[in-house]
Amino acid sequence: MEWRYKTIEREGFSFLIAENNTEGPNLFWLGSALYYPRVIPEALSKKFKITIVDQRGFAKRLGTDVEKESSYDLDLLLSDFSFFQKQLEIPPCLVLGHSGHGYMALAYAKKYPELVKQLLLVATGPSHGAPLQERESYFETMASVERKEKHQRLQSKFQRQIQREPEGLEDFFNLYCVSQDALGFYNLSIDSTLLWEGVKTNKLAFDHLFGKLFVEIKVEDYLSAIKCPITIVLGKYDFQVAPHYTWDPILQSFPGVKKFVIEECGHLPFYERPKEFLFVIP
Numbered sequence: 001m002e003w004r005y006k007t008i009e010r011e012g013f014s015f016l017i018a019e020n021n022t023e024g025p026n027l028f029w030l031g032s033a034l035y036y037p038r039v040i041p042e043a044l045s046k047k048f049k050i051t052i053v054d055q056r057g058f059a060k061r062l063g064t065d066v067e068k069e070s071s072y073d074l075d076l077l078l079s080d081f082s083f084f085q086k087q088l089e090i091p092p093c094l095v096l097g098h099s100g101h102g103y104m105a106l107a108y109a110k111k112y113p114e115l116v117k118q119l120l121l122v123a124t125g126p127s128h129g130a131p132l133q134e135r136e137s138y139f140e141t142m143a144s145v146e147r148k149e150k151h152q153r154l155q156s157k158f159q160r161q162i163q164r165e166p167e168g169l170e171d172f173f174n175l176y177c178v179s180q181d182a183l184g185f186y187n188l189s190i191d192s193t194l195l196w197e198g199v200k201t202n203k204l205a206f207d208h209l210f211g212k213l214f215v216e217i218k219v220e221d222y223l224s225a226i227k228c229p230i231t232i233v234l235g236k237y238d239f240q241v242a243p244h245y246t247w248d249p250i251l252q253s254f255p256g257v258k259k260f261v262i263e264e265c266g267h268l269p270f271y272e273r274p275k276e277f278l279f280v281i282p
Contacts, residue, residue, distance in 0.1 A: 001045040002020070003020055003037045004018070025093065026049050027048035027093065027095075028090055030101045032054060043278060047278065056072055067204050072205040095116045096121075099124060106219060106223075109226045116226075120282065123269065126246050127217050128210060184266050220254075234262070235261070
């Protein structure tokens with residue numbers, strides 16, 4: 001599937017935008033416009049007119065000003081998304097957030113309800129706080145010996161990479177993600193190295209958003225305020241975020257939210273199980 005790319009400069013950042021050439025329902029996808037086209041299957045790309053926009057953690061910083069944590073406040077990211085959606089003339093539509101970007105999608109739907117027709121959270125746990133602690137025991141119970149051995153090998157390799165670069169790894173985020181392959185992919189033969197090639201990140205953004213804000217986030221505050229339909233799609237063998245069942249106590253209070261768990265699937269349901277994914281999404 002062919003993707004078209006463009007850049008838009010805004011408030012000291014250069015954002016990459018990726019668009020496919022399908023004439024279908026609009027799908028506004030939040031995250032990395034370089035990474036996500038590599039993991040979106042053709043079946044999904046043929047069904048939706050997809051626009052993927054960088055969030056500030058992936059955008060290129062312009063100028064030489066000292067980087068500030070305040071530049072990555074969540075409200076600023078949401079303002080970016082609103083600007084892009086209007087600038088690119090994307091009507092109110094289905095908005096997708098994968099993994100930690102699911103929290104951005106939740107916040108976006110709450111702040112800009114007029115721009116979001118439906119909301120799709122994929123491989124997003126209730127938070128990066130207490131629910132995330134459950135994944136260790138879940139991994140111990142559910143993971144095969146082969147999966148545990150591969151995870152140990154990848155962790156050892158990652159530690160050696162860190163030790164070889166005492167000043168800090170240039171591609172720390174990319175290498176970290178590759179080191180999580182045994183946690184994120186049901187198929188143990190997958191090596192995600194090429195999927196992350198060339199993806200640049202602003203570490204301060206991820207420290208602030210994923211390491212602080214999303215640890216403390218209360219998804220109930222967003223779910224109670226959002227009026228559009230919400231669907232959550234999770235992989236049964238996703239060991240990168242909180243296990244699928246940690247949503248259940250929360251969703252008891254929100255019976256309108258649809259939750260689907262896909263078997264033999266990890267952290268990227270659309271990539272590993274595209275048919276099943278298309279079957280359950282709006």
